[in-house]
Structure formats: structure tokens, C-alpha cells
Amino acid sequence: MKRLLSTLAVASCLLTGFQAVSWAQSLPGLTLFSGIKGENQLPYRLDFGGQADGWDRYILRIPAQKMKLAVAQIAITYPNYYKGSFNPKKIEVMVKNKPVPLSEVKWDKEGRIIQIYPQEPIPSGSKVEVVLSDVKNPSFGGTFYFTCQxxxxxxxxxxxxxxTWILSIS
Structure with a gap:
């Protein structure tokens, strides 16, 4: 009986640990001293764990209540110390889990901005996800502020x- 209880205790600790790891990169948790007010922090998910020098997919979410007007362009800026890379051909915008046709996606490396132009304006009140696939994370981890305009x-x-999305790369 003691062996069974100790085995169950170890197994539950392991499962709980794995579950915490999987939640670690989904949506921002409690962020202290970020300089960004809570209502301005946008939710995100890093599909492959946000490991430094690894490949990842960023799901950058814009809640419906933030989309007060229709949107003809989305611009994402990031800091000069973010040394990752993006594949503009692997960037898409999702509304109601359906891809929005894009007329153009520009990545200006020197200006540190990704500009996304949908073919038709995104309706106001839409819940939007910007999906950045085929992202190479920076070699060194850190906290990176990606701003949405x-x-x-x-x-x-x-x-x-x-x-602002406050991304943590470990």
C-alpha cells in the first residue's frame, strides 16, 4: 500500500509539473514592473515553448474589445535587441478561426516592423489572431515587447x- 501511494504521489507531481510547463508560454501571466498597464497587455501563445535559438510559431491575439474600428493594416514593432527572424510568407491573420486573405506582408528588418495588409478591412469587433509561423527565436532569451498598431x-x-505583447523567450 505504501508503494502504491508513493508511486501515485510521484506520478501526480510529474503530471502537474508537465502541465505547468505547457501553460508557461500560453498567454501572459502576472507581469510585474513591465511599464505596460494591464489593459494594454495583449494575450499570446508560443506554440513550441519559446526556447532561445529554436524555431517557433507565435500566436499574437487581439481581443474583440480592442477592435473598435475596422482595420486596413496591422503593424507590429519589436525592440532592437530582438535578434530573431521572421518569414513573411508564413504570416497569416485569422478571424473566427479562418484565414483572412492578405494583399501584402512586409518585414522591414532595419526598421523592426512587420506590416500586414489584408485584402479587405477586418471588421470592427472581430477577435483577431496574427500567426507568425517559421520564426527563429533569438540566440539569447529575454523579455521582448511587441507593439500592435x-x-x-x-x-x-x-x-x-x-x-503590447510581452513575449518571454527562455
Missing amino acids: VLSPGDVPLLRYLG
């Missing part, structure tokens, strides 16, 4: 801030 159709050509 959007341009509405007919707007004065100034990008409007929606929020």
Missing part, C-alpha cells in the same frame, strides 16, 4: 496603438 480605412495615415 493598426490603421483604419479612411484614417489619416497615422497608426493607432492597440496594445
Whole structure:
């Protein structure tokens, strides 16, 4: 009986540990001293664990309540110390779990910006996911602030801030 109980205790600890690891890179948890207000932090998921110098897929989410206007362009900026790489051909935008046709995706390495242009404006109130596949994480881990800005159709050509994804690469 003692062996059975000790085996169950060890097994439950192992399962709990694996479960915590799998949750570690899904959505931001409690972030202290980030400089970004809680309402401006956007949820995300790193599909392959966010390991330094590894390949990954970033799912960057924009909640429906942030999408107050239709969107004609999404711009994602990142810090100069982020030394990862992106494949613009493997970037897609999902609305209601369906890909949105894109007219163009530009990655300006020097300007540290990814510009995404849907063929048709994304309707206001939509829950949006920007999927960055085939991402090479930086060689050294850290915390990286990816900022989301959007341009509405007919707007004065100034990008409007929606929020920030605070990505952790280990």
C-alpha cells in the first residue's frame, strides 16, 4: 500500500509539473514592473515553448474589445535587441478561426516592423489572431515587447496603438 501511494504521489507531481510547463508560454501571466498597464497587455501563445535559438510559431491575439474600428493594416514593432527572424510568407491573420486573405506582408528588418495588409478591412469587433509561423527565436532569451498598431480605412495615415505583447523567450 505504501508503494502504491508513493508511486501515485510521484506520478501526480510529474503530471502537474508537465502541465505547468505547457501553460508557461500560453498567454501572459502576472507581469510585474513591465511599464505596460494591464489593459494594454495583449494575450499570446508560443506554440513550441519559446526556447532561445529554436524555431517557433507565435500566436499574437487581439481581443474583440480592442477592435473598435475596422482595420486596413496591422503593424507590429519589436525592440532592437530582438535578434530573431521572421518569414513573411508564413504570416497569416485569422478571424473566427479562418484565414483572412492578405494583399501584402512586409518585414522591414532595419526598421523592426512587420506590416500586414489584408485584402479587405477586418471588421470592427472581430477577435483577431496574427500567426507568425517559421520564426527563429533569438540566440539569447529575454523579455521582448511587441507593439500592435493598426490603421483604419479612411484614417489619416497615422497608426493607432492597440496594445503590447510581452513575449518571454527562455
